[in-house]
Every structure is written in structure tokens, then in C-alpha cells.
Amino acid sequence: MNNSKKSVMRQIVVDAPLEKVWDALTKPEHLNRWYTKNAEIDFRIGGRGYMNHGWGATTEGIFTEIDPMKFFILQNVDGDFTTITSLQKVEHGIQVTIEYKASFIGEMELSDIENMLFGTGQFLQNLKSVYETGIDHRANYWKAWIGIIHTTDHAIEGTKVVEVREGSAAAIAGIVENDIVVGIDGVAIWDHASFERAVNEKAPDSTAILTIRRNKEKLQVGCRVEAYPVTY
Structure with missing residues (x-):
């Protein structure tokens, strides 16, 4: 090795x-x-x-x-x-x-x-x-997403958006790079994995309410959940 x-x-x-x-x-x-x-x-x-x-x-x-x-x-x-x-x-x-x-x-x-x-x-x-x-x-894995790449933000205990896919549900909802997601539907998000699990529990075409920290603001953003682009 x-x-x-x-x-x-x-x-x-x-x-x-x-x-x-x-x-x-x-x-x-x-x-x-x-x-x-x-x-x-x-x-x-x-x-x-x-x-x-x-x-x-x-x-x-x-x-x-x-x-x-x-x-x-x-x-x-x-x-x-x-x-x-x-x-x-x-x-x-x-x-x-x-x-x-x-x-x-x-x-x-x-x-x-x-x-x-x-x-x-x-x-x-x-x-x-x-x-x-x-x-x-x-059958319950990777069935939903919103179209972002993100990574754990240890300073705030959330997940930080590093890329928003053009034309995705996240882009349409107004989510932007450097937004930090700290909650979904009132449930705390503290890292990459907890975000992925929470989104995947949503049904495609439903709406997720994301709690976002943007600069010094705390926002509530409604975002449609899309079907994962590649099926099993």
C-alpha cells in the first residue's frame, strides 16, 4: 500500500x-x-x-x-x-x-x-x-434533493451552500452561495449529513421551509423539493 x-x-x-x-x-x-x-x-x-x-x-x-x-x-x-x-x-x-x-x-x-x-x-x-x-x-435513499452542493459549517453548526445548480429548485427559491442552512421544517440542521437525511425524508414536489443564516440575517425560505435526478 x-x-x-x-x-x-x-x-x-x-x-x-x-x-x-x-x-x-x-x-x-x-x-x-x-x-x-x-x-x-x-x-x-x-x-x-x-x-x-x-x-x-x-x-x-x-x-x-x-x-x-x-x-x-x-x-x-x-x-x-x-x-x-x-x-x-x-x-x-x-x-x-x-x-x-x-x-x-x-x-x-x-x-x-x-x-x-x-x-x-x-x-x-x-x-x-x-x-x-x-x-x-x-428504495428510500436518494429520492429527493433541492439542487445544492454544501458542506458542514462547524462555526455555526449548519451546512454551508457552496454551489447552487442553475435552474434548480434552490435557485428558484433564491438560495445563494454562502447561505448556511440551520433548519428544515423547524428541525435543526447541524451538518452535511443531517441536511441530506432531512431533505430525503421529503416527498418530491413538496415544499421544505429552510431556516437560513445569510450574513447577519436569519431567513425562512420555502423551497420545492425535486425528485433526485438519477433514479435507482
């Missing part, structure tokens, strides 16, 4: 036997239960892994290291992005860690990193749900 690469990660604990969690992460028929729309896995060192996550997103790479029941490494075809998946027995089950390593992570915008980790966190929550309760939540 290239130690010069920067890394970010997400973790979750799944209350299930180690063997079941390992199969959930390495066998296509199990991946399709909680994660992928379609998976093609040749699970061996040098084997290819292809995963269609849905919503227009795919992952493809080569397995470079495998330690059964402990970890495996998938490196993308360009060799510049590495995904390390590891398992560890803990008190209440199996801790699953997904770590991304790449030299360019240090150059990524924080909003892009947060978006990537939010997606990973959603899927890990679904892994936990499927293997603990049998409930698959993917």
Missing part, C-alpha cells in the same frame, strides 16, 4: 456472525441484498470486482490483498484509489470499516468528501438493517 495516500473512513457495528458479514461483503448474491443493484465478483487476488450501486454510480477494480474474515483491498483500474474493507469482532457484533485511500483526497473539496462518506454511511446503515432486521431501505 502507498503510505503517501490520504485516507477517510466510515465504520459500523453489525450484530451478526462474522461469516455472514464476510459473505455480505464478498459474494455478489449477498451484496445485492443490501448494497448493489448488480455485482460481478471474482473474489481472489488479481480478480476483478464490479459493482453497480444504482443512481448512476459504479465501482470497478482489482482485488490486491485478501485475508479471509479479516480484510480485503480493492484498487481501481487506474491504481490511484484504494478501498480497504476490514472486519473486527467487538462486544456487540462485527465492526465493519470502509477506508478510502488516495493521494488526491487531500486536494478534494470538503463537500465532495462529505458526500462520498455520507453515501458510504447510508449503505453501511442498510447493511446493519438488512442483517439485523431483514429490512432493506434502499
Whole structure:
């Protein structure tokens, strides 16, 4: 592994036997239960892994290291992005860690990193749900948005708008760059993830009332919620 690469990660604990969690992460028929729309896995060192996550997103790479029941490494075809998946027995089950390593992570915008980790966190929550309760939540993921790119604002405890998509519901509502969203429908927003979850709970074509800090003003802005542009 290239130690010069920067890394970010997400973790979750799944209350299930180690063997079941390992199969959930390495066998296509199990991946399709909680994660992928379609998976093609040749699970061996040098084997290819292809995963269609849905919503227009795919992952493809080569397995470079495998330690059964402990970890495996998938490196993308360009060799510049590495995904390390590891398992560890803990008190209440199996801790699953997904770590991304790449030299360019240090150059990524924080909003892009947060978006990537939010997606990973959603899927890990679904892994936990499927293997603990049998409930698959993917039909409720990424069904709504308002058309902004945003990032956590730690100073105010909200999420800061860094880009508004032209012609989007947010643009029509008058939301602008540097607005800080601190609430939706009276519920506090304190970071990127809480905003994404709150918007996704809204039905497309409904209206969300956003509480926004703009300079020294606090505003209430009604914004139509749009269907997410890429369906599952």
C-alpha cells in the first residue's frame, strides 16, 4: 500500500456472525441484498470486482490483498484509489470499516468528501438493517434533493451552500452561495449529513421551509423539493 495516500473512513457495528458479514461483503448474491443493484465478483487476488450501486454510480477494480474474515483491498483500474474493507469482532457484533485511500483526497473539496462518506454511511446503515432486521431501505435513499452542493459549517453548526445548480429548485427559491442552512421544517440542521437525511425524508414536489443564516440575517425560505435526478 502507498503510505503517501490520504485516507477517510466510515465504520459500523453489525450484530451478526462474522461469516455472514464476510459473505455480505464478498459474494455478489449477498451484496445485492443490501448494497448493489448488480455485482460481478471474482473474489481472489488479481480478480476483478464490479459493482453497480444504482443512481448512476459504479465501482470497478482489482482485488490486491485478501485475508479471509479479516480484510480485503480493492484498487481501481487506474491504481490511484484504494478501498480497504476490514472486519473486527467487538462486544456487540462485527465492526465493519470502509477506508478510502488516495493521494488526491487531500486536494478534494470538503463537500465532495462529505458526500462520498455520507453515501458510504447510508449503505453501511442498510447493511446493519438488512442483517439485523431483514429490512432493506434502499428504495428510500436518494429520492429527493433541492439542487445544492454544501458542506458542514462547524462555526455555526449548519451546512454551508457552496454551489447552487442553475435552474434548480434552490435557485428558484433564491438560495445563494454562502447561505448556511440551520433548519428544515423547524428541525435543526447541524451538518452535511443531517441536511441530506432531512431533505430525503421529503416527498418530491413538496415544499421544505429552510431556516437560513445569510450574513447577519436569519431567513425562512420555502423551497420545492425535486425528485433526485438519477433514479435507482
